[in-house]
Amino acid sequence: DAKTTQPTSMDCAEGRAANLPCNHSTISGNEYVYWYRQIHSQGPQYIIHGLKNNETNEMASLIITEDRKSSTLILPHATLRDTAVYYCIVTGGGSQGNLIFGKGTKLSVKP
Amino acid sequence: SAVISQKPSRDICQRGTSLTIQCQVDSQVTMMFWYRQQPGQSLTLIATANQGSEATYESGFVIDKFPISRPNLTFSTLTVSNMSPEDSSIYLCSVDRADTGELFFGEGSRLTVL
Numbered sequence: 001d002a003k004t005t006q007p008t009s010m011d012c013a014e015g016r017a018a019n020l021p022c023n024h025s026t027i028s029g030n031e032y033v034y035w036y037r038q039i040h041s042q043g044p045q046y047i048i049h050g051l052k053n054n055e056t057n058e059m060a061s062l063i064i065t066e067d068r069k070s071s072t073l074i075l076p077h078a079t080l081r082d083t084a085v086y087y088c089i090v091t092g093g094g095s096q097g098n099l100i101f102g103k104g105t106k107l108s109v110k111p
Numbered sequence: 112s113a114v115i116s117q118k119p120s121r122d123i124c125q126r127g128t129s130l131t132i133q134c135q136v137d138s139q140v141t142m143m144f145w146y147r148q149q150p151g152q153s154l155t156l157i158a159t160a161n162q163g164s165e166a167t168y169e170s171g172f173v174i175d176k177f178p179i180s181r182p183n184l185t186f187s188t189l190t191v192s193n194m195s196p197e198d199s200s201i202y203l204c205s206v207d208r209a210d211t212g213e214l215f216f217g218e219g220s221r222l223t224v225l
């Protein structure tokens with residue numbers, strides 16, 4: 001699976017959009033980009049995933065560049081409860097159980 | 112979504128003892144996965160548990176240390192054997208949803224070895 005690079009930490013003001021970048025320059029054609037988050041003392045939670053098109057769901061939007069070498073997770077109106085570690089993971093098809101979690105980005109939403 | 116229950120949620124154990132962690136899922140799943148999260152670290156996959164066959168272990172993890180059972184399609188156990196303080200971690204059970212690719216996690220079992 002391709003390796004990802006994320007900033008160690010980011011701050012965001014409550015109510016503003018949080019934009020979390022991820023670089024995955026070695027991604028291959030059949031690999032998806034997945035985002036998970038882990039709120040303190042809880043198990044990771046799935047957010048969104050995509051292949052090449054931008055995706056949106058009730059939690060977030062995922063913007064993937066045309067060359068697929070990077071992506072951005074957007075939380076449109078961050079709340080204090082969005083404070084968590086956000087993981088960007090690139091993986092091929094099939095079972096998603098063998099995910100390789102990096103260090104992630106620690107997002108702190110401040111009032 | 113899948114509801115995953117783990118027991119115990121936390122425990123404090125003595126060096127040299129073993130502890131079995133249970134994972135119950137509210138629906139039948141083919142594969143269940145066990146992860147470890149050491150203090151301040153990210154998650155690492157320990158093994159994949161298939162019903163009716165032996166678990167598949169990742170590099171650095173062996174069956175003697177982390178025996179796994181998978182007696183049916185909704186249940187699995189992970190045993191941490193002959194524990195040492197280095198085994199102090201959160202152990203997480205997870206399952207995937209094939210039609211969407213989502214991975215669901217339990218709340219984890221926080222293990223402290225003294």
